[in-house]
Amino acid sequence: MGDWIGLDLGRLNRPWIERVGQVELSVLPSPFDVPEAVRFAVQRRAWWGHDRQVIEFAYIGNEPLREVRLSGGVEFLLGRFSGRLHQIAFDPEDVPAWARSSPVNALQFVASTIHSLVETSPRPRRSRNYQLAQEALQMQGDQVFSAFVG
Amino acid sequence: MTRSSPSMAPAHLARATSIDVRRLLSLWVGIWLFGGRGNCGNPRWTPRCPDAVPLSTGVKRVRRLWRNRAFRLLTFIQWSSALAVVGLGAIPKGDLSRLSIKLPTLVISALTIGQDWALLVIPLAVLAGVSKLLRERLGAPWAWELVKDVLDSIRNLTFAGEPPHDPAEFHRATLFKRQRICFTKACLALRRWPWSGWLVSVERSGHFTLKRRVAFYAPDKAAIAHGVAGRTLACGNILPIINLPDPEDESQHEEYARRTFVTASWVKETGIRARSFFGIPVEVRGKPWGVIVIDSRDPCPPTVVEDINGHLELNDRGRTLFLAIAGVMSKVLTRIKPWAIG
Numbered sequence: 001m002g003d004w005i006g007l008d009l010g011r012l013n014r015p016w017i018e019r020v021g022q023v024e025l026s027v028l029p030s031p032f033d034v035p036e037a038v039r040f041a042v043q044r045r046a047w048w049g050h051d052r053q054v055i056e057f058a059y060i061g062n063e064p065l066r067e068v069r070l071s072g073g074v075e076f077l078l079g080r081f082s083g084r085l086h087q088i089a090f091d092p093e094d095v096p097a098w099a100r101s102s103p104v105n106a107l108q109f110v111a112s113t114i115h116s117l118v119e120t121s122p123r124p125r126r127s128r129n130y131q132l133a134q135e136a137l138q139m140q141g142d143q144v145f146s147a148f149v150g
Numbered sequence: 151m152t153r154s155s156p157s158m159a160p161a162h163l164a165r166a167t168s169i170d171v172r173r174l175l176s177l178w179v180g181i182w183l184f185g186g187r188g189n190c191g192n193p194r195w196t197p198r199c200p201d202a203v204p205l206s207t208g209v210k211r212v213r214r215l216w217r218n219r220a221f222r223l224l225t226f227i228q229w230s231s232a233l234a235v236v237g238l239g240a241i242p243k244g245d246l247s248r249l250s251i252k253l254p255t256l257v258i259s260a261l262t263i264g265q266d267w268a269l270l271v272i273p274l275a276v277l278a279g280v281s282k283l284l285r286e287r288l289g290a291p292w293a294w295e296l297v298k299d300v301l302d303s304i305r306n307l308t309f310a311g312e313p314p315h316d317p318a319e320f321h322r323a324t325l326f327k328r329q330r331i332c333f334t335k336a337c338l339a340l341r342r343w344p345w346s347g348w349l350v351s352v353e354r355s356g357h358f359t360l361k362r363r364v365a366f367y368a369p370d371k372a373a374i375a376h377g378v379a380g381r382t383l384a385c386g387n388i389l390p391i392i393n394l395p396d397p398e399d400e401s402q403h404e405e406y407a408r409r410t411f412v413t414a415s416w417v418k419e420t421g422i423r424a425r426s427f428f429g430i431p432v433e434v435r436g437k438p439w440g441v442i443v444i445d446s447r448d449p450c451p452p453t454v455v456e457d458i459n460g461h462l463e464l465n466d467r468g469r470t471l472f473l474a475i476a477g478v479m480s481k482v483l484t485r486i487k488p489w490a491i492g
Binding site: 009010013014015017018020022023025026027028029030031032033034036060061062063064079080081082084128 | 387389433436475476477
């Protein structure tokens with residue numbers, strides 16, 4: 001498994017303006033939604049299965065996870081109760097060739113994958129977490145996707 | 151000289167032994183219930199717990215002291231009943247005199263008594279189960295003390311830059327627990343049903359302002375949640391509210407109430423003096439557990455900075471601190487069952 005790459009929490013903890021009741025407030029993301037670290041890994045499977053490429057996010061809390069499969073061979077591990085994004089797993093055969101050409105394209109491919117999760121997610125509140133996960137990948141894209149492209 | 155069997159022991163020796171055993175047992179039960187590790191609310195145990203709080207510092211401390219005692223009593227009942235159930239269940243059935251192993255007469259008579267009382271297994275098992283449930287309802291004293299210590303640390307670290315002579319109640323950290331049903335005066339005051347979802351204060355930093363439990367209306371419908379605590383739970387993010395008007399000025403009550411999501415009458419009744427709030431959501435295993443509210447009489451606490459556009463941002467210390475707060479509290483609260491009364 002790859003090493004965890006720490007994230008700049010100052011850049012992820014950006015406030016946004018939200019209307020709460022009749023008041024407009026500067027709101028900060030929940031500490032449980034902010035990923036602390038990210039890593040890329042190749043998950044070895046048993047001899048009959050393919051290896052998978054996995055992008056994982058680390059958070060401060062622990063929770064049971066559930067699998068969500070989208071079309072195109074992408075598998076997500078989400079928090080069972082929170083719906084938080086913990087892992088994205090790709091089957092290497094299902095990743096298009098253009099996504100492997102450069103880290104920028106790889107990031108674009110993963111971002112579109114997360115976007116499709118946002119669209120299908122039954123929990124709109126977690127869209128902030130998915131957005132933070134995307135930002136985390138953009139922040140450390142070079143380190144994460146160099147192995148993905150290679 | 152023949153060796154005497156246990157049943158043939160001199161009467162005075164047997165009596166002395168039974169008295170010693172009784173004394174030891176009563177001493178053990180006494181220590182178990184009223185002393186020992188974790189009973190920091192008991193001033194009699196100050197040598198073992200130097201930070202012990204005297205009884206006169208608040209009703210909640212006393213309440214916690216009695217809860218700790220009740221917890222110890224229930225632990226004793228649970229384990230005694232469980233051991234008795236195991237012991238009674240292990241006694242062989244049938245005629246003991248036909249056993250292949252030769253047992254002393256005293257053991258045989260004890261086993262015979264055990265056989266006679268074998269039916270006690272059912273009520274004792276029920277008693278052990280009920281005690282366990284009640285213990286979980288109370289929550290382990292050490293876990294609650296840890297929660298209190300964490301809240302004290304939160305308060306001290308958040309307001310480290312404040313003048314050192316400020317009284318403790320000027321800056322506080324309070325833990326609110328989400329519960330479905332709550333029977334308090336707040337239900338009547340807000341004219342809400344007791345079963346519609348509430349946030350109830352379960353622990354607070356410092357040893358002051360603990361006499362009253364505060365409850366905020368926190369239903370599933372976020373738009374009508376009450377107070378900073380209720381709104382924090384509803385939106386699931388950190389809510390910083392600073393530069394509030396001075397609530398001592400009655401003409402400012404409406405504005406104060408609007409910005410803190412309460413009613414003007416509530417501001418007047420409670421006599422609240424805080425000028426800034428931070429609501430931090432707390433989750434346990436991915437589920438919303440409650441909220442930590444940090445309030446201060448300082449209109450702009452040291453952990454927050456305002457950018458050019460007027461947006462609030464946490465400074466580096468605030469960011470690290472709030473992440474640590476949420477992480478530690480989440481871990482500690484895993485040891486307290488969701489149905490604990492706090």
